[in-house]
Amino acid sequence: MHLFGKVIDFELSEFGQVYSGVMNKYVDVSSEKSKTFIKKFDLIISFGDYYAAMGMTPSNIESMISNKSRILAVLLVIIVAGSVRAEDAKEVVIASAEELKGIKAKKITWKKDGAKMVLVKPYVPTQYEEKATFDRVGNPITKKVEVLDASPSLWMDATEVTVGQFKKFLKSTDHQFDGELWAEVYKYSSTDWHPMIYVNWYDATAYAKWVGKRLPTEAEWEFAARGGLVGKKFPWGDDEAVARDYANYDGIRGRDKWQSIAPVGSLKPNGYGLYDMSGNVWEWCQDWYDNSRTERVLRGGSWLNDPIGLRVAGRHYYAPSYTVNGSGFRCVSGFPVAQG
Numbered sequence: 001m002h003l004f005g006k007v008i009d010f011e012l013s014e015f016g017q018v019y020s021g022v023m024n025k026y027v028d029v030s031s032e033k034s035k036t037f038i039k040k041f042d043l044i045i046s047f048g049d050y051y052a053a054m055g056m057t058p059s060n061i062e063s064m065i066s067n068k069s070r071i072l073a074v075l076l077v078i079i080v081a082g083s084v085r086a087e088d089a090k091e092v093v094i095a096s097a098e099e100l101k102g103i104k105a106k107k108i109t110w111k112k113d114g115a116k117m118v119l120v121k122p123y124v125p126t127q128y129e130e131k132a133t134f135d136r137v138g139n140p141i142t143k144k145v146e147v148l149d150a151s152p153s154l155w156m157d158a159t160e161v162t163v164g165q166f167k168k169f170l171k172s173t174d175h176q177f178d179g180e181l182w183a184e185v186y187k188y189s190s191t192d193w194h195p196m197i198y199v200n201w202y203d204a205t206a207y208a209k210w211v212g213k214r215l216p217t218e219a220e221w222e223f224a225a226r227g228g229l230v231g232k233k234f235p236w237g238d239d240e241a242v243a244r245d246y247a248n249y250d251g252i253r254g255r256d257k258w259q260s261i262a263p264v265g266s267l268k269p270n271g272y273g274l275y276d277m278s279g280n281v282w283e284w285c286q287d288w289y290d291n292s293r294t295e296r297v298l299r300g301g302s303w304l305n306d307p308i309g310l311r312v313a314g315r316h317y318y319a320p321s322y323t324v325n326g327s328g329f330r331c332v333s334g335f336p337v338a339q340g
């Protein structure tokens, strides 16, 4: 828990001895209890600079303390410039794919829709190998040979796109969405934190475009769903017995307490920090289902499926204009921006 920049109420008695005089002497920094307390709240305070940080004078503090029967102090904790820990705690907000270039963070917040996104695949620069060979007159030389193409990074929404996010999209654009559908949406996704449903492929694609991201390709979706595991059936591995720790699907048991749709991110994430890659709602991908080019792919299974439908390799399809209570989507981004 990071409380930089926030106002914290605490009892000075937590610190044991209360001293008279200036504020930095009220706190017995040498006591074990105070150290624990400070650590607990991740406070980075130089006690010498306490005053300045608080913007208080000794008389302020004296009157504040004497005015209360229980000794209570309000600390204004400020961000300590250049502090490594403060840097770690800072939320990285990204406004466009271009801003993903060279960033160190593995989790970001996408500015436009507030979506939390996680790094699924880092940027891989073109890789070369040194190869011993000869020049035209027979002298040995070392040549650089390209062995691996550069590949863009892949960032994915940690959760399915929510009702709240989709409403924001509709309010900000003139995208057409059948108002009659809302009665159906609210039947299953009753809050702003539930996944948006009854969205067709065009709705999902339009949202992605508006927000400055795109739908994942089927291959990207599956790579992400595997969460770094190799050759496993589900995003968490092969064990069907723990399926309800990670997936909201047909019925109720264990951690799955939702007869229909759960608010996004209610269960455990996979190895990349992605929630509901199996279950809750099917997720539209970019691709056509097959060469007939009449249906688009959906992945991951929904609240209506049994475990067979939850497999990471499982494929499903609908006509792109089809909407249903079990289908939603999430978006991806990356740098450099994928072409096509």
Ligand SMILES: [Ca+2]
Binding pocket: 160, 276, 277, 278, 279, 280, 281, 282, 283, 300, 301
């Ligand atoms: Ca899902």
